[in-house]
Amino acid sequence: MTTDSNPRASGTVRATELHDLIAAFAAIGSTGDGGVCRLAATALDQAARDRFRREIDGRGLLARVDPIGNMFGVAMLAPESTDVVIAGSHLDTQPTGGRFDGIYGVLAGLLAVQALRHRAIAEPGRARRNLAVANWTNEEGARFQPSLTGSSVFAGILALEDAYALQDGDGISLGDALAAIDYRESSPLDLQPVRYVELHVEQGDRLERAGADIAAVSGAWAARKISVVFEGEASHTGPMPMASRRDAMRAAARAIEALYDEVERENAGAHASAARISVYPNSPNVVAARVRVWFEIRHEDEAVVLVISSRFLERVKRESALLGVGVSFAADELRGTALLDSAGVDVVRGVVHDLGLKALTLQTIAGHDALAIQKRIPASLIFVPSRGGLSHNPREFTDPQALDKGYAVLVETLWRMATAES
Ligand SMILES: [Zn+2]
CATH class of the missing domain: 3.40.630.10 (Zn peptidases)
Incomplete structure (x- = not known):
């Protein structure tokens, strides 16, 4: 003072x-x-x-x-x-x-x-x-x-x-x-x-x-930041038969839940989120054709990040395929x-x-x-x-x-x- x-x-x-x-x-x-x-x-x-x-x-x-x-x-x-x-x-x-x-x-x-x-x-x-x-x-x-x-x-x-x-x-x-x-x-x-x-x-x-x-x-x-693109097909949200839809939003929703599920299953104190999403064409009347979601997983041990993220990615590919939705990776960055x-x-x-x-x-x-x-x-x-x-x-x-x-x-x-x- x-x-x-x-x-x-x-x-x-x-x-x-x-x-x-x-x-x-x-x-x-x-x-x-x-x-x-x-x-x-x-x-x-x-x-x-x-x-x-x-x-x-x-x-x-x-x-x-x-x-x-x-x-x-x-x-x-x-x-x-x-x-x-x-x-x-x-x-x-x-x-x-x-x-x-x-x-x-x-x-x-x-x-x-x-x-x-x-x-x-x-x-x-x-x-x-x-x-x-x-x-x-x-x-x-x-x-x-x-x-x-x-x-x-x-x-x-x-x-x-x-x-x-x-x-x-x-x-x-x-x-x-x-x-x-x-x-x-x-x-x-x-x-x-x-x-x-x-x-x-x-x-x-x-x-x-x-x-x-x-x-x-x-x-x-350590942190892994993965941006996943889900490729489905645009169609009318009303008349299109449910069995024929290739709904990118539905695949993204399953993937988001799969991330948190894998983090809890590992039970190692990892932190994760899906905090950003973009949707095309982003109309209430069109089944989403393309959705991009930004995921990230963090843990003090890089091995835990890799275990969780590889299980998560396997699930994303498998469950999206069941919905007829393709998956590609717009970004995948691992920070050790x-x-x-x-x-x-x-x-x-x-x-x-x-x-x-x-x-x-x-x-x-x-x-x-x-x-x-x-x-x-x-x-x-x-x-x-x-x-x-x-x-x-x-x-x-x-x-x-x-x-x-x-x-x-x-x-x-x-x-x-x-x-x-x-
Ligand atoms: Zn700061």
Whole structure:
């Protein structure tokens, strides 16, 4: 806390500043029910980005934007070094997004970098590396698929031209959308990234159930994402004899139920959903000719994902054939289990211990930018509890005190990483 009349100029971060910033960003694309709809590279995303840019400038950080629209705010703690430790997350949301998913990590990162810039001035000679806050483009994958776009380009696992060519449901490319909002710049980060730290809400209920404050995330569950196309035949929903119908919707319905059935039968704690469907011609009076369903299955053990998904696919083929419906696969992506940097887990756990908080070590079930960035540099992911495990929902909520604890852990983690001898 401070009595300084101009805390922003002095660099001191007020205790409520994080909460005020989260509220300010929640107003950009507010859905009126506590939630936020701010899809990547839209006018609302531009408004949030412009506000973030003003915060970067106003707090004495150096603004940078790379060609895929990733934004950075740099603090040169150690000007003799070209190394930079990055803290960040994403400002885009799902259509039914909450106020904290992604935004928390960006705004906490902003304040942490600002606070540590001033700590480095107060403790000269300590910092060996520079710091930056980042906002990664199209993390959510709601408008453009695949997700984690900006961080994947940054990590070198997705080519810039391929990312530009991604199209939304209206056929607009990400490259054009970024140009339209004026975030297809090239003032890249001219420093050497050496570490990444992401603070995020858990989006599950494991921390809450364990009564823990912080999770040091050690890796990620495996996931298989399969998009199945069911090919039947269009016919009149009235006169067409039932025995002659080739009903793609009926085959899709059986497949959806088969997925949940196989997950329950395996009884291994796998998570699965069929959460998106498209129907052609999508008329109440026409038996569906073609239906596409997006399925996904997740588990911490890749073998369990493979067992469930292969049984599921066998059933889909067999039961669809009985209905005279053909099956093809529009997409089939297997993401294996991933590991995050173990030294980073040790740093986070050490910080949590020293701050007198309770830590869990767990694997993330959701995808995060940290998983993409780990392909280039050591990455760390820190969770705070989500009330009721709810996210991608307007009622997503994390207690203010829990947000503050996560912020304190982020600040100290970044300081240790910026000052460590190696
Ligand atoms: Zn997120």
